[in-house]
Amino acid sequence: MLSARDPGFEARVRASFARQQFMTLLGARLERVVAGEVCIRLPFQPALTQQHGFLHAGVVTSVVDSACGYAALTLMEPGAAVLSVEFKVNLLAPARGREFVAVGRVVRAGRTLTVCTGEVRALPEGEGGDEVPVAIMQATIMAVRERGGLSD
Amino acid sequence: MLSARDPGFEARVRASFARQQFMTLLGARLERVVAGEVCIRLPFQPALTQQHGFLHAGVVTSVVDSACGYAALTLMEPGAAVLSVEFKVNLLAPARGREFVAVGRVVRAGRTLTVCTGEVRALPEGEGGDEVPVAIMQATIMAVRERGGLSD
């Protein structure tokens, strides 16, 4: 069980997410925020598609990158900011559905680097139906302190 | 030197790019399209930023993923469609600037799988200034034929 060093981590994550203008453009909503895990929900919109009408791989990546970055932030002390160092995404199936759920989880939290895994699942069109995994991510997030006024 | 099997590859790539509604949402423009290499240009907009005011890593990924996918498509025969299998991105510097240029290049073109590398450079704010590399990508693209009516 991962424990947070900042009792106010949830409010901090929610305030930072609200400043991600790109998440607003996508229509993504921050859902669960617990120590070491963050969930983001994204409704389908045609404006987010690639040439075959599926969600663009970059959109899938965007929401799971934010989920991983904020999962890392939940475990950091006040004043630290997060930057994505690198990530790798495997696209498991075409991203179609009425809604998408991205979850980021901390696998290892170091002082400087945090490693996360993430996944994105699609909720099928129409009512009911099983969630379909559409992507998995492995990501490295860096804690930045006292640099250029960055904060989260 | 890579050679195209479809003499009409440029028109095919441009038509497919025009169907990527997400590139329109980002404001990305397709520039150079040659056999094995594609370039996409993206002007900065506040709507594309993360919490520190830099371009969101997902936006950086989106344009270089499209550049890699279309670089792969330039070498495929008519009727084949491309899907991203996986990619990995290293973010080299905060993505700030007035404009960003993403280039995707084919490293190995197989019948089923094509491997590409990509990079994104930032043009600094204001006039002049050197381009700054902000990201590199290594990607695997799959050719899809006669499946579910996909085409590019």
Place this chain on the structure above:
Amino acid sequence: MLSARDPGFEARVRASFARQQFMTLLGARLERVVAGEVCIRLPFQPALTQQHGFLHAGVVTSVVDSACGYAALTLMEPGAAVLSVEFKVNLLAPARGREFVAVGRVVRAGRTLTVCTGEVRALPEGEGGDEVPVAIMQATIMAVRERGGLSD
């Protein structure tokens, strides 16, 4: 629950592993082989170390790559062979310990491409002690059929 299409998958995996001369050189042993999951055990040896005396990252990668490849093979029909297309490894902690356990698991099995995740854990030196995760992998494996006489 993943199901095997070849009832003789375990014997097939064990016979193929026995032909991996490099696993013999490392001193790696194939342990659990079930549908969609394979486990490999590697005792520590000084000959496998990098300059600080930890297991070389390439050794860590080798055993978890074999574990992922054979996890993919457990689900393939007789006659298919596996080749690693690509993988990504995050090294979570210095790989020190008396023994290492690598597990590969299938996340998605397609006709051509299989996506696996893997992990490597270290058993600490001396008796007892908790296992320590030292690496995680995300990998793409390709099924090869009727090509150049490859078989597994």
Place this chain on the structure above:
Amino acid sequence: MLSARDPGFEARVRASFARQQFMTLLGARLERVVAGEVCIRLPFQPALTQQHGFLHAGVVTSVVDSACGYAALTLMEPGAAVLSVEFKVNLLAPARGREFVAVGRVVRAGRTLTVCTGEVRALPEGEGGDEVPVAIMQATIMAVRERGGLSD
């Protein structure tokens, strides 16, 4: 052009490489060591193969990981040690040949993290013949200072 901060970087890299017992086991030799770039050569041996008689992907990864790590070390001040944080490898072709050449190059050198790209080429069996690219790597290397007595 990258410049070294330690005029004795080449001797430092060669001494550290000599302590990598695993490189000795593989039969790998350190060749060119210049600021920001390192080359390692590996003769083929049956003991390094996977089940089809090609070089095991883990062997390919091992030499290019060492090449990338030492490329990063060429640019660090005396006293810093390098650890691989993560890497991603695409295998472009079966690794067959009489000898393999791995090159690691620094793409971005930061105080804490260095990003490298690497490639492995195969020299075909017999005399002459063109080199064949068999793998490319994208890697993140961390500088470690004053930790647990690590040094390079």
